[in-house]
Amino acid sequence: MIPAAFEYFRPTSVKEALALLDHYKDEAKLLAGGHSLIPLMKLRLAQPRYVIDLGRVRELEYIRESGDQLLIGAMTRHVAIETSDLLRQRCPLLAETASVIGDAQVRNMGTIGGSLVHADPAADYPAAILALEAEMRVVSSQGERWIRAEDFFVDMLTTSLQPGELLVEIKVPVLPPRTGTAYVKVAQKASGFALCGVAVVLTIDQNGVCQHAAVGITGVAPKAYRARAVEHALRGQKLDASVTAAASAKAAEGIDPLEDLHASAEYRAHLARVWCRRALEQARARV
Amino acid sequence: MTRTTIEVTINGVRYRHEVEPRLLLVHYIRDVVGLTGTHIGCETSLCGACTVLLNGAAVKSCTLFAVQADGAEITTIEGLGEEGRLHPIQEGFWMKHGLQCGYCTPGMILAAYQLLQRYPDPTEAQIRHGIEGNLCRCTGYQHIVEAVRYAAEKLRSQKA
Numbered sequence: 415m416i417p418a419a420f421e422y423f424r425p426t427s428v429k430e431a432l433a434l435l436d437h438y439k440d441e442a443k444l445l446a447g448g449h450s451l452i453p454l455m456k457l458r459l460a461q462p463r464y465v466i467d468l469g470r471v472r473e474l475e476y477i478r479e480s481g482d483q484l485l486i487g488a489m490t491r492h493v494a495i496e497t498s499d500l501l502r503q504r505c506p507l508l509a510e511t512a513s514v515i516g517d518a519q520v521r522n523m524g525t526i527g528g529s530l531v532h533a534d535p536a537a538d539y540p541a542a543i544l545a546l547e548a549e550m551r552v553v554s555s556q557g558e559r560w561i562r563a564e565d566f567f568v569d570m571l572t573t574s575l576q577p578g579e580l581l582v583e584i585k586v587p588v589l590p591p592r593t594g595t596a597y598v599k600v601a602q603k604a605s606g607f608a609l610c611g612v613a614v615v616l617t618i619d620q621n622g623v624c625q626h627a628a629v630g631i632t633g634v635a636p637k638a639y640r641a642r643a644v645e646h647a648l649r650g651q652k653l654d655a656s657v658t659a660a661a662s663a664k665a666a667e668g669i670d671p672l673e674d675l676h677a678s679a680e681y682r683a684h685l686a687r688v689w690c691r692r693a694l695e696q697a698r699a700r701v
Numbered sequence: 702m703t704r705t706t707i708e709v710t711i712n713g714v715r716y717r718h719e720v721e722p723r724l725l726l727v728h729y730i731r732d733v734v735g736l737t738g739t740h741i742g743c744e745t746s747l748c749g750a751c752t753v754l755l756n757g758a759a760v761k762s763c764t765l766f767a768v769q770a771d772g773a774e775i776t777t778i779e780g781l782g783e784e785g786r787l788h789p790i791q792e793g794f795w796m797k798h799g800l801q802c803g804y805c806t807p808g809m810i811l812a813a814y815q816l817l818q819r820y821p822d823p824t825e826a827q828i829r830h831g832i833e834g835n836l837c838r839c840t841g842y843q844h845i846v847e848a849v850r851y852a853a854e855k856l857r858s859q860k861a
Binding site (some may be wrong): 415416417418419420424446448449451453455456465467469493516517518519520522523604605606620649 | 722723745747755760764766768770795831833834839
C-alpha cells in the first residue's frame with residue numbers, strides 16, 4: 415500500500431494552482447482532502463507524476479450568503495458544512511447530507527469540491543447537489559464558467575470538467591418558505607458509501623399542494639440522477655401518503671441500476687423506490 | 702524524486718525531517734519518528750486504527766501524506782497520558798474493559814477524545830456516531846461505549 419513516487423507542489427493561491435496545472439497537464443493530479451485520491455494512489459490505480467496539493471489554498475475555504483444564494487468554496491471540509499449554522503438555517507439539506515458522509519475522521523479531511531469532481535457513483539453530495547439545482551463554478555487559465563448540477567455528472571467517476579479546469583465554488587439557492595428537505599441513505603456497512611441515497615426538496619403551499627419537487631438519487635446508477643418521473647407525479651398534486659407512495663414507485667424508472675457484491679440491480683431499484691418514499695415523507699413533515 | 706523538508710510538532714516535541722512526498726503520515730510517525738503506538742490496520746481508510754489528532758481534529762493517518770501535515774500539531778496516543786497517570790479516557794477503557802486485544806484502542810481513544818471535545822456530555826447515539834470510523838472486532842462496542850461514558854463523567858467532574 416505504498417503509492418508510486420511523485421513530485422509534490424503546494425500552491426497557496428488558485429492562480430498558482432492553475433499555472434501548475436497548465437504546466438503539467440494530464441500528468442498532474444489535484445489533491446484536495448485526499449480521501450478519494452490517496453486510496454487510489456495506494457492501490458496504484460492512480461499514479462500521477464505530479465501532485466498539486468490544494469490544502470493551503472485558503473481562498474477556497476468559505477461558506478457565505480450572497481443575495482438569495484449560498485456560496486461554498488470547493489476546499490470546504492465536510493465537517494464545516496455539517497456544522498455550519500448558516501447552512502443549517504438556510505440550506506439544511508446540504509448540512510444533513512454532509513453529516514452522514516463516511517465517518518468523523520473522513521469528514522474532518524474530505525472536501526465538497528474533491529468529492530464532487532471525483533464523481534463516485536455512491537457518494538452522498540451528488541444527490542443533494544442535484545435536488546438543490548446547484549451550480550458549479552470552474553476556472554482555468556482561459557477564464558471561468560458555471561456548470562449546472564445536471565450537466566456536471568457525466569458518468570461513473572466522470573464530470574464535465576475539462577483538462578486544465580479547477581472547481582472553485584458551489585452555489586446553492588436559499589430555499590423558499592414552506593420548503594422541506596431530507597437526505598436519507600442505506601449505507602454499505604463497512605465503507606459508509608450509499609447503496610442508495612435520496613435527497614428531496616419539496617415546496618408545498620398552504621393547501622398542501624406541491625409547488626416544487628426535486629429528487630436526486632445516488633448509489634443506484636452509474637451516476638447520480640434526477641428522478642424526473644417522481645417529480646412529475648408530485649407537482650401540482652395535493653400531497654398525502656398515497657400520492658407520495660405512487661410517485662416513489664417511479665424512482666428507478668428509465669435507469670440502468672448498478673450491480674455488485676453488495677447489492678443486485680433489482681435490489682438497488684427496490685431501495686430507490688422505498689427510500690424515495692421515506693425521503694419524501696420526511697421532507698413533507700419538515701415543511 | 703525530490704524530497705521535501707517538513708516540520709511537525711508531535712506530542713509537544715518538534716521534529717524536522719526530509720521525506721519523500723509519497724510517505725504516508727502513519728509511516729512517518731511510526732518509522733521515522735519511532736512512535737509505534739499509532740497502529741496500521743486496514744490501510745484502506747476504513748478501520749480507524751491509525752487515527753491521530755491533526756491540529757485537534759481526528760484523522761486517519763494512513764490517508765494523509767506526511768507532507769500535508771507540514772507545520773501541524775499532532776497528538777498520538779503517546780501524548781495523551783503517561784505510565785502510572787492515565788488520561789481519563791484511557792482510565793475509562795481500563796475500568797470498563799473497553800479493550801481485549803488492544804489493536805484498535807489507540808485510534809479508538811483519539812476518536813473518543815475528539816468526540817468528548819465536541820460533546821462533553823454525549824448521548825449513547827452521539828458516542829456510537831462518533832466512533833463510527835473505528836472498527837473493533839473484540840468487544841462488540843458495548844464496553845467501549847461505557848468507557849467513553851465513564852471518561853465523559855470523569856472529565857466533567859474534573860472541570861467542575
